[in-house]
Amino acid sequence: MEKELIINSTGTEVEIALLENKKLVEIHRQKNNSNFSVGDIFLGKVKKLMPGLNAAFVDIGYKKDAFLHYTDLGPKVPSLIKYTQDALNGKKDFKLDNYDLNEEIVKTGKIDKVFNRRQPVLVQILKEPISTKGPRLSCEVNIPGRLMVLTPFANSVAVSKKISNQDERKRLSLLIESIKPKNFGLIVRTAAEGKRAADLHEEMRELIEKWKEIHEQINKSEPPVKLLSELDKSSSILRDILNDTFNRIVVNDKELYNSLKSYISSFAPDKIKILNNHRSKVPVFDAFGVTKQIKSAFGKTATMASGAYLVIEHTEAMHVIDVNSGPKNVSNTQEDAILGVNLEAAEEIARQLRLRDIGGLIIIDFIDMRNGEHRRKLEQKMKDFMRKDRAQHTILPLSKFGLMQITRERVKPEVKITTAEVCPSCQGTGKVNPTILILDDIERDMQFILQSRPSSKFSIQAHPFVHSYLKRGLPSMQMKWYMKYKRWIQIIPNADFHINEYKFYDESQDEIRFN
Helix, strand or coil, rough: CCCEEEEEECCCCCEEEEECCCCCEEEEEEEECCCCCCCCCEEEEEEEECCCCCEEEEHHHHHHCCEEEEEHHCCHHHHHHHHHEEEHCCCCCCCCCCCCCCCCCCCCCHHCCCCCCCCEEEEEECCCCCCCCEEEEECCEEEEECCEEEEECCCEEECCCCCCHHHHHHHHHHHHHHHHHCEEEEEEEEECCCCCHHHHHHHHHHHHHHHHHHHHHHHHHCCCCEEEECHHHHHHHHHHHHCCCCEEEEECHHHHHHHHHHHHHHHHHHHHHHEECCCCCCHHHCCCHHHHHHHHHCCCEECCCCCEEEEEEECCEEHHHHEEEEECCCCCHHHHHHHHHHHHHHHHHHHHHHHCCEEEEEECCCCCCCHHHHHHHHHHHHHHHHHHCCCCEECCCCCCCCCEEEEEECCCCCCCCCCCCEECCCCCCCCCCCCCCHHHHHHHHHHHHHHCCCCCCCCCCCEEHHHHHHHHHHCHHHHHHHHHHHCCCCCEEECCCCCCCEEEECCCCCCCCCC
């Protein structure tokens, strides 16, 4: 699979697009003044205890107090509280070698038995502020690296389930056990597969150094204060997903290019050659087709190549996705046609969930299928399509009503991009689909005509602006169609059409309709 990372840096924000086989699958945006990211570590202060919710509200400097539930404390929280208090009292030793760990808390305990009001507490952001809610916190602090994750006050070693080779799992487990410091746990990430002991030891040293920095800042800080910031968005994405399948990373900002070059050289010097600085006057997102894909992928309706489409609705409690077959289905039987549409929709839904970063409960209304084998195939294919999703998710089988339920981890607000443009034919009183997509619509309809009427002649009537665009240049779009389909298709201007309107006519000048 070909993977590309396209990074567009402006004065106020950084936009990152992940392409798989030229298809947009993830879009990330980070404002330059963003103060709260998942993974940031704070020294906060308990503001309010809520025994009824078994939770506490913690002041970490955000306009709304952050939420800390008892289930997010972690069993080692007494040791964390003691360590934080010792650091505030001036204890200089950051190591845990000779540290006596406190007794773990029980799962059914109460928050007011663990914390007091105004008590300092070391916390990490679990979820960014979403809607009217403040950040969600955890006391199970961890420090992520590219190859592994450091977990203080634990002694366990875990190896990523994505490393399937049992010999390699055993090698990594024994290696980490032999070099890890006492009272520190480690989670070995997928990127560690095949790495040398020296590489793992070097990253462990860097993670321990970050823990030392946190201790030193606690020693001289007054809550609320940020102690450790997660990497900027572009570097953190590279840390989490960069692997041998990446073909290209393109960034349009020289300063960010140098920063990423330095970061990549620290852990993957052989990958520097795939990093490129975009110097063209054409915007980087336009040059790589990202802008067009954003226009077509966002909005209430998402259309697929066959003409089938999804309707995506958001409510307070869940997202609802309706699958519609559209007017252009060609198949041997009705059941095969329905299966084909549902499989195409499942692939697009998996992409949309990643692209929009939709989380929480998702209900999908597939087209009804009575064939049990087809239902099982759809369920399996949905799991296959979702396998590339880094967010945790659960997929339930189709219900008897043809509904599929999916839960997907939500750690930040859903990506929402407004794609509708002001309609030029009604002077802004209404909106139409993005005009940039009209050529895709024309060609999709034309392919259907060529498939269903292979020997018949037909022509296209369109707005004069569209007509001029299709005939301009050498080769023009009309010539490209001739070379591609071996058919010369006549294009006729019609000034009565609005700019997004077009129609197909047969030899008798009768309109060709699709339904």
